[in-house]
Amino acid sequence: QSVLTQPPSVSSAPGQKVTISCSGSNSNIGKNYVSWYQHLPGTAPKFVIDDKNKRPSGIPDRFSASKSGTSATLGITGLQIGDEADYYCATWDSSLNSWVFGGGTKLTVL
């Protein structure tokens, strides 16, 4: 059971928007920055954005992030087939003294 809770799956049509939630607690999301990762099986996970909306070079501004209290959200607009992947949220947990990852959300673009 992950410390951070994500929906197992989300889906939307090409060109549409989708949001992925990540729920935690005061000791993790409520206190520390949240980062989001895109992972295609068999490949290296890729950092896409943090909750300050900082994106590494190469990540389009179709990706956005926000945080409110103990929950964080990843948003993707203008969905493309290439966005299909597993998405993970992660943050530092100040009580566990450990990084924690969410259980992952499988995004299907159909």
Add this chain to the structure above:
Amino acid sequence: QITLKESGPTQVRPTETLTLTCSFSGFSLSTSGEGVGWIRQPPGKALEWLALIYWDDDDRYSPSLETRLTITKDTSKNRVVLTMTNMDPVDTATYYCAHYNVYWASYIWWGQGTLVTVSS
């Protein structure tokens, strides 16, 4: 350009010790704010954080695995080594090393991962 690559055995026996090496380029672990972490993914499961070592030799471990893990760095060789003792079949996973940056507070660059199978 930052790159990382994991290396080590593809299979270990139960109770053995696993030693994985992360060889990296494009940054230095002698630079303030840099770090290297290890994360794993068992087949069909989620990512699980294992350990992180900082430029100043500070380190952090997953509480559930802390007694079995050791992370060390060789700054001159741009390598980080993770050892995990008393391996069990449930430790079968793809192991990733990743570049961590304090400013980003994120794992910015990741290696391709190495699959380790624990079996007798």
